[in-house]
Amino acid sequence: MNGWERTSTSHGGFVVRKSEDPVDMIILNSRCTHLGCTVNWKGDAQAFVCPCHDGKFGADGKVLGGPPPRPLDRFTDFRVTQDGILEIFYKAA
Numbered sequence: 001m002n003g004w005e006r007t008s009t010s011h012g013g014f015v016v017r018k019s020e021d022p023v024d025m026i027i028l029n030s031r032c033t034h035l036g037c038t039v040n041w042k043g044d045a046q047a048f049v050c051p052c053h054d055g056k057f058g059a060d061g062k063v064l065g066g067p068p069p070r071p072l073d074r075f076t077d078f079r080v081t082q083d084g085i086l087e088i089f090y091k092a093a
């Protein structure tokens with residue numbers, strides 16, 4: 001992925017586990033809340049970084065810097081099946 005491809009119709013995200021409990025997690029939309037580029041996790045910065053205008057978000061999705069006006073959106077409607085499969089439900093925009 002790079003900051004120049006069209007991402008307005010893409011649906012990607014990151015699963016962030018909060019504890020050892022398999023359902024204790026947050027699921028972040030990978031779409032930057034500034035202008036919609038796809039963010040990527042940068043381990044050295046411990047942040048999701050947007051390649052377009054250097055927006056930065058913490059592991060919880062909160063804005064750490066740059067122009068994004070709000071945290072990364074979250075997918076809140078999900079479940080883990082008995083087989084351990086994560087199912088995420090969302091409405092395409």
Ligand code: FES
Pocket residue numbers: 032033034035036037050051052053054055066067068
């Ligand atoms: S689109 Fe992400 S900082 Fe501008």
